[in-house]
Amino acid sequence: MDRAWKVRAKLHVTPAGYGFAHPLEGEEERNVFIPPGHLRGALDGDELLVAYWESEKGLEGRVDEIVKRGRTRIVGVLTRAGRAGWLLEVDDPRLIWPVRCPEGPGTGEPGKIVVAQILDYPAGPDPELTVRVQRTVGEAGALETEVQKILIEHGIDDFFSDEILSEAKAVPSEVGEDDLEQRVDLRGLAFMTIDPPDARDFDDAVCVELLGDDPKTADYRLHVAIADVSHYVREGTAIDAEAVERCFSAYLPDRAIPMLPEQLSSHMCSLVPKQDRLAMVVSMRIDARGETSDHQVRAGVIHSRRRLTYQEVARALDRGEDQPPTNNDPLGKKARERVFALRACADRLRAARLRRGAIELDLTEAKVVLDDDDRSRIRDVVKSRSSKSMARAYNLIEELMIAANEGVGELAVAHSLPVVFRVHDKPDEEKLMLLAQAAHSLGLEIDPEKLQHPRGMQKFLSRVTGREYASALNMLMLRAMAQAQYSTENLGHFALASRAYVHFTSPIRRYPDLISHRVMKAWIAKHGGPCGPAALVPRMPKVAESESQALRSSEREREVSAAERETNNLFAALFMRDRIGDRFEGAVSGLSQFGIFVQLDAPFVDGMVKVGDLERDRKEAMQRDETGVRTVGERSGWTLTIGDRVIVEVVDVSVARRQIDLALIETLRA
Numbered sequence: 001m002d003r004a005w006k007v008r009a010k011l012h013v014t015p016a017g018y019g020f021a022h023p024l025e026g027e028e029e030r031n032v033f034i035p036p037g038h039l040r041g042a043l044d045g046d047e048l049l050v051a052y053w054e055s056e057k058g059l060e061g062r063v064d065e066i067v068k069r070g071r072t073r074i075v076g077v078l079t080r081a082g083r084a085g086w087l088l089e090v091d092d093p094r095l096i097w098p099v100r101c102p103e104g105p106g107t108g109e110p111g112k113i114v115v116a117q118i119l120d121y122p123a124g125p126d127p128e129l130t131v132r133v134q135r136t137v138g139e140a141g142a143l144e145t146e147v148q149k150i151l152i153e154h155g156i157d158d159f160f161s162d163e164i165l166s167e168a169k170a171v172p173s174e175v176g177e178d179d180l181e182q183r184v185d186l187r188g189l190a191f192m193t194i195d196p197p198d199a200r201d202f203d204d205a206v207c208v209e210l211l212g213d214d215p216k217t218a219d220y221r222l223h224v225a226i227a228d229v230s231h232y233v234r235e236g237t238a239i240d241a242e243a244v245e246r247c248f249s250a251y252l253p254d255r256a257i258p259m260l261p262e263q264l265s266s267h268m269c270s271l272v273p274k275q276d277r278l279a280m281v282v283s284m285r286i287d288a289r290g291e292t293s294d295h296q297v298r299a300g301v302i303h304s305r306r307r308l309t310y311q312e313v314a315r316a317l318d319r320g321e322d323q324p325p326t327n328n329d330p331l332g333k334k335a336r337e338r339v340f341a342l343r344a345c346a347d348r349l350r351a352a353r354l355r356r357g358a359i360e361l362d363l364t365e366a367k368v369v370l371d372d373d374d375r376s377r378i379r380d381v382v383k384s385r386s387s388k389s390m391a392r393a394y395n396l397i398e399e400l401m402i403a404a405n406e407g408v409g410e411l412a413v414a415h416s417l418p419v420v421f422r423v424h425d426k427p428d429e430e431k432l433m434l435l436a437q438a439a440h441s442l443g444l445e446i447d448p449e450k451l452q453h454p455r456g457m458q459k460f461l462s463r464v465t466g467r468e469y470a471s472a473l474n475m476l477m478l479r480a481m482a483q484a485q486y487s488t489e490n491l492g493h494f495a496l497a498s499r500a501y502v503h504f505t506s507p508i509r510r511y512p513d514l515i516s517h518r519v520m521k522a523w524i525a526k527h528g529g530p531c532g533p534a535a536l537v538p539r540m541p542k543v544a545e546s547e548s549q550a551l552r553s554s555e556r557e558r559e560v561s562a563a564e565r566e567t568n569n570l571f572a573a574l575f576m577r578d579r580i581g582d583r584f585e586g587a588v589s590g591l592s593q594f595g596i597f598v599q600l601d602a603p604f605v606d607g608m609v610k611v612g613d614l615e616r617d618r619k620e621a622m623q624r625d626e627t628g629v630r631t632v633g634e635r636s637g638w639t640l641t642i643g644d645r646v647i648v649e650v651v652d653v654s655v656a657r658r659q660i661d662l663a664l665i666e667t668l669r670a
Contacts, residue, residue, distance in 0.1 A: 045070025469643025
C-alpha cells in the first residue's frame with residue numbers, strides 16, 4: 001500500500017462476509033472493496049469514513065470510522081440456545097454477526113418472528129450484536145409476518161403516531177376564503193384527473209386549451225395542477241418531520257404506506273372532483289413541433305370537473321376521435337374531446353422528446369392481482385399495462401408530467417434556485433463496453449462511444465425492438481446506465497434528454513417535490529406573483545439544506561424501492577408455492593454465476609435455474625462466456641442464450657428468500 005485516501009461511503013455487506021463501500025455523492029466514484037477483517041463491526045447500511053488504496057483488483061480499503069448507523073432494529077426468530085441464552089436467528093444474509101438477547105425474551109414469543117432494538121453493535125475480538133426484544137411480529141412464512149419483516153428491514157413504518165394523527169385532524173376539511181389570498185383563480189378551466197381505478201389520492205390534474213382554430217397547427221396552452229401540499233405541511237410541524245423521515249410513500253401489492261396521513265393525502269391534498277382545491281399550477285405554451293415556452297408556476301385554486309381512470313381513457317383512445325360516443329359511453333362528449341386534446345398535446349411533447357434523443361426502455365413490470373374480498377389471497381401475477389391502449393393512456397399523463405417537471409427545471413436553472421434536481425448522469429464507459437460486447441455476441445454491432453449519447457442509445461434500442469432477446473438487452477442497458485438520484489447540482493437527465501429536470505408533480509408521495517414547491521413559492525413571493533397567503537409563504541432554503549435532503553432522499557428512495565421489489569417477489573413466491581411440479585413456458589432473461597434467470601409468460605414471474613442443478617442434469621460443466629449473455633457446455637458446446645425460449649418446471653419455492661427455483665426441461669428453438 002503506497003498511498004491511501006479517505007472517503008465517506010455507504011456500506012453494503014455481502015452474504016460471504018465482505019463488503020463494498022459506495023462513495024457518497026461528489027467524492028470518489030468507484031466502489032471500495034472491504035475484506036471481512038477490515039469491517040470493524042460495521043453493518044450493512046452504515047455510513048462510514050473509509051481509508052482506501054489501489055490494489056491489483058481495484059480499490060481496496062478498511063473502515064476507518066462509523067459515522068452513522070443505518071440500522072436500529074432487526075427482525076428474526078427468537079430461539080433458546082442452552083447456556084448461551086436467548087438468540088435471534090436472522091434471515092437477512094447481510095447481517096453476518098451473532099445476535100444475542102441478554103435481557104431474555106421479554107414479551108417475545110419463542111419460535112416466532114420478533115422485532116428487536118439494537119443495544120450494542122459489534123466490537124472487540126468477538127464481535128456480536130446485542131438486542132432488546134420489542135414485540136412479536138408473527139409466525140415465520142405467514143404473509144403479514146413476511147411483509148412486516150421487509151418493512152422493518154428497510155426502515156418503513158406503516159402507522160402514524162398519535163401526535164401526527166392529531167395534527168392531521170386539525171387540518172381544515174374545506175378550502176376557506178383566507179386560503180385564496182394571493183392565488184390565481186383557475187376554477188373556470190376544465191381540469192380532470194386520470195388515475196388507476198383504485199387510486200385514493202389525486203396529486204395532479206390536467207387541462208389544455210387550444211390557442212387557435214386548427215388543432216394541427218395552433219399552439220396549445222397546457223396547465224398541470226399539483227396539490228399544494230406545502231400550504232398544509234409546514235416546516236417545524238410533526239407531520240413535516242415525519243415526512244422528512246419517510247421521504248416517499250411505499251406501494252405494496254396489498255396496501256399503500258403513505259408519506260402523509262390520510263386526512264392530507266386522500267382529502268385536502270387530493271384534487272378530488274367537484275370540490276375546490278389549492279394547487280401549484282405549471283403552465284406553458286406548446287407549439288406544433290412540441291417545443292415549450294412561456295413557462296409559469298403559480299399558486300392557484302382549481303375545481304376538477306371529472307375523475308377518469310386509465311381504463312376509461314384507453315377505451316376512448318381505442319375507439320378513435322372520429323367515432324361517435326356510444327349510448328353507454330361513461331365519458332360523454334365533452335370529456336372525450338378533452339381526452340383527445342390532451343393526447344394530441346402529449347403526442348407533440350413526446351415527438352419533441354424523441355427528437356432530442358430520449359430513451360424509452362421496453363421493460364414490462366409485473367402486477368400482483370389480489371382477490372377483491374380477501375386481500376391476502378393472490379389470484380394471479382400479470383403484466384402491467386398489458387395492452388397498447390393502456391400504455392397510451394398512461395403515457396398521456398407521463399408526458400404532461402415530464403413537461404411540467406422540465407418547465408420547473410428550466411426556471412430553476414434560469415434563476416439559480418436551490419431546488420433538488422432529479423439527475424441522471426451519463427452511463428459508465430466500462431459497462432457500455434460490456435453492453436456492446438453482449439450485443440455483438442447476439443449479432444448486433446454497436447459502437448460503444450455512440451451509446452454515451454441519448455440519441456445513440458435510442459437508435460440502438462430501435463434496432464433491438466421485436467427481437468427475441470429485446471427484453472434482456474433492455475435490462476442490460478438499464479444496468480449499464482447510471483442510477484437516477486437527487487442533487488442540487490444540475491447534471492441533466494440522460495434518459496429523458498432533458499437539460500434540467502425537477503420532481504414537482506407528486507408532493508403527496510415524494511418529499512423532494514415538496515421542497516421544490518417551497519422553493520418556487522418563496523421565489524414567486526419575492527417577485528410579487530401569486531404565491532398563496534403571505535403569512536404562509538415558506539422560507540427559501542439554503543443550498544446546504546437542500547444538499548442534505550437530496551442525499552437523504554436518494555438513500556430513502558433506494559430503501560423504499562427495495563422494499564417494494566422484495567414485497568412483489570414475496571407475493572410471487574407465495575403464489576407459486578402451490579405450483580411446485582407444474583411446467584411453464586418462458587424466456588431466459590439473464591445469467592449470473594449462480595444460475596440462469598427465466599421469466600415465465602404466465603404467470604408473469606421470475607425464477608432461477610441453479611447452475612449446479614443444470615450441470616447435474618446435463619452431466620457437464622457449464623461456463624458463462626465473457627459477454628454474460630450465454631452459458632456454454634464445456635464438453636458438448638451446448639449453449640443457452642438470453643432470449644431463448646424454454647420450458648421449465650417449478651421445483652422449489654422459498655418464501656423466506658422470496659425465490660422460485662426452476663428446473664430446465666426443454667429448450668424451444670426454431
